[in-house]
Amino acid sequence: MQVAKKPSGISMDPTNMAAESAAGKMLAETMSPPIPYEMVRQLGACNTVVVFSMSGCCMCTVAKRLLFGLGVGPTIIELDEHVAGPDIQAVLYELAVDGQQPIPAVFVGGKFLGGVETLMAWHINGTLVPLLKDSGALWL
Template identity: 75%
Template sequence: MQVAKKTGIRMASNIAIESEASATMKLDNPYEIVRQLAATNAVVLFSMSGCCMCTVAKRLLFGLGVGPTIIELDHHVAGPDIQAVLFQLAANGRQPVPAVFVGGKFLGGIETLMACHINGTLVPLLKEAGALWL
């Protein structure tokens, strides 16, 4: 499991994300934080530490053998701002957390994640994104 503190995100007023090439990009707005995290990780899960549906999403992904990058919004300095961006992405006023990105694209919340798992489309999506090899 990867947590924000271990992915190179510095908790400061200007948030920086370090790529593997050691280049640093300063990100001042939460939309760019979300975009950059989604673009640089196969699977990103935005979560709240006390959320039972977030736990369900984590257990499903871990159970499939995926090691998602997990951002606990209640422990992140830009958490409320990121959550506002996720609320805009979630359609029809749905709960924005958990929010799952696969292969740089917004998959959705717990309903979409579970629906993809049940109808058999989740594993192919994860393989295509490089999160699963088998």
């Protein structure tokens, strides 16, 4: 009685091993995490309202409560709980206007609105609600 050998699926041929290694390297390169700027851009573009926040920040709480109070359900990214939080925060520092705190950072309709000062100013002068309606965050 003879037993048929099953192929192991792993080739020990050096040329095939090199090809598999190159394919694995290319796959690893394409699956590498996106750079922080791209992450911020994608999150801002794919969500109607995004708030980059720190969980213990009182100004972040003010921004989130204002938006929730208006009936908006923003996507909230807590940077102190995110694996790429420090890198994202560095990108937000670059986006912030001189003298403004970069956290919280609010994006509406894919565009960087600013921090809590800008959010509050837009709310007080009456332009925040129309902006939220135009972006699709409010339906009323």
